[in-house]
Amino acid sequence: MSSRMSTERGAAGGSAVLLVGIVVTAALNYGLGVALAWLLTPSAFGGVGMLLNLLLLATSVLAAGFPWSLARAVARRDHGPAEKEAADETFRAALAGNVGLGFVLAVVFGAIQLTTGAVLPGIGTVPTVLAAGTIVLLALGAVLLGALQGNRRFDAVGATRVLEIVVKVVVALGLVTLFGLGVSGVAIALFVSAAVSAAWAWWSLRGRRPGRGRIAGLRAFATAVPMAVATTGFGLMGTLDVLLLGTVGAGHGVTVATVGVYQAAAILARAPFFVGSALSDAVFPFIAGAPTLREAHAKLMTVLRWVPLALIPMQLVLLVTPASVLDLVLPAGYEDAAHLARVITIGTTGLIFADMLLKALFARGFAASVALRVPVSVAVQLAALLLLVPRLGAIGAAWAFAAGTWATVALLGVEYLRRFRPSVVRIGTVVRWLVPVAVLVGVLLLAERVPAPFDLLVAIGGLLVYGIGILRLGLLTDGEMAVLRSRLPGGRPAAPTAEATDPAPADLAPGAATVAAPGAERLAPDHAGRDHVVPSLVARTAAAGPVAEATAVGLEMPGAAGIVGEDVPPGGHHHSQGVSE
DSSP states (O other), X not given: OHHHHTOOOOHHHHHHHHHHHHHHHHHHHHHHHHHHHHHSOXXXXXXXXXXXXXXXXXXXXXXXXXXXXXXXXXXXXXXXXXXXXXXXXXXXXXXXXXXXXXXHHHHHHHHHHHHHOOSSTTOOHHHHHHHHHHHHHHHHHHHHHHHHHHTTOHHHHHHHHHHHHHHHHHHHHHHHHHHOOTHHHHHHHHHHHHHHHHHHHHHHTTTTOOOSOOOOOGGGGTTHHHHHHHHHHHHHHTTHHHHHHHHHTGGGTOOHHHHHHHHHHHHHHXXXXXXXXXXXXXXXXXXXXXXXXXXXXXXXXXXXXXXXXXXXXXXXXHHHOTHHHHHHHSOTTOTTHHHHHHHHHHHHHHHHHHHHHHHHHHHTTOHHHHHHHHHHHXXXXXXXXHHHHHHHTHHHHHHHHHHHXXXXXXXXXXXXXXXXXOOOOOXXXXXXXXXXXXXXXXXXXXXXXXXXXXXXXXXXXXHHHHHHHHHHTTOSOHHHHHHHHHHSTTOOOOOXXXXXXXXXXXXXXXTOOOOOOTTOOEEEEOTTSOEEEEOOHHHHTGGGOHHHHHHHHHHHSXXXXXSSOOOOOTTOOOOOTTOOO
């Protein structure tokens, strides 16, 4: 175990590890939310929801600036003595700066909450003090994770994240079920899990922690400011609706129980976002390492195409017949969550696209442009919350969330088109995709009129028909089909169809930019500009599931065409002998 936590991986292996970790933590977080909805009253669950969203926002703020700069500095530490010294100085400065920032945020939050109760209405003294302490621990953990990422100890990063959620789930469910502690029990679990994960990350950095010495100046963190602004704004976008619903709607019939129902709907409707975020995290190093913007765009398309192919069909279930899912997952008392889930689902689709655009622009060094636009979207959402919640209640918060996310898509989409200049979408492919989508919608409309539990069976049948449709209409690539066949009983493992030693054709198929045989290695720059060996992503992602493996195939073999694609022009860049240009 000790040696495993010290393992340093390349971009592909690291992406695969992080992808699996994100999927596991998202599933456990989702399960915890559903379990708490059953164990707590809607009012208590509303308090838990506000607490969780506050800490999620704090995490977004604390993980945006110092940790990102630290990761970049640490990634260069092996380039020479000067770089090592700079990395050590940056570590000390990031540790002091981020923990100091966390302490300030904790004190401000505690002072306001204990004196006015305005931040988390209805939350008592004990959860408030524990939440303040958790913010400081999150600040410490964020810096340590940044150092682990810079050292390419991705196994340790994944283990830290999984350990945090496992401890949180066990402690929270234990205290709530055995001792009936409610919001206080969840607050204790959040504090303990943050402490355990920070301790594990500190231990995982053994051999790489610098001793006492000089501290880097503020200029070392200047490049992190745009990313910090953009990431903080993006975090606000996903939490403002829950955090402000109770405050803005307090005099307009919105209770803590209303917030609880809204939080339950949000847990279900936002679940697909974590899948999309995992895919965009996995492709980030490849976008950053692509030699041209055109090829970077092709890399993004290998994962972006899975949004319409796989995620939107699942979201259509919540959009058309949400009660089919909610009646099965949530207890009685959450009937009003169905209509909320519809609108939040619309916003979640925008959040998925916005997240992918944001990371693609980050990867190519356009963080400053993103930082100018994301705050505008947050302002749109905030204005919509102040306007709609007093008039419409919880559904107004849902529409405000949708307005904010789609405003981000519009703003970042225009910037992406300006920077990357992609080709137009293939209309014929879109029409072929719309055919099975139309059939799915028709089946879901039928499911809405069928009594439970048969409505859910009809909805599942509709998804199966959709899946058959995209297969028969040729919407999956040969590589993706090979992955699916390998998952069938008796199927052979998927493998790229070209050898790394063969020169790639000048007119690579849409979306293709690299050719690599299984297990092949190549040199590629990571987003910090550092060259390192990248193991085959196909081999690394086999354990992450068919979608992740199919994505890996799209990244490493020709023929990755789909709903949206980009042609690599004749005579454009290609990689032969497995070495990046």
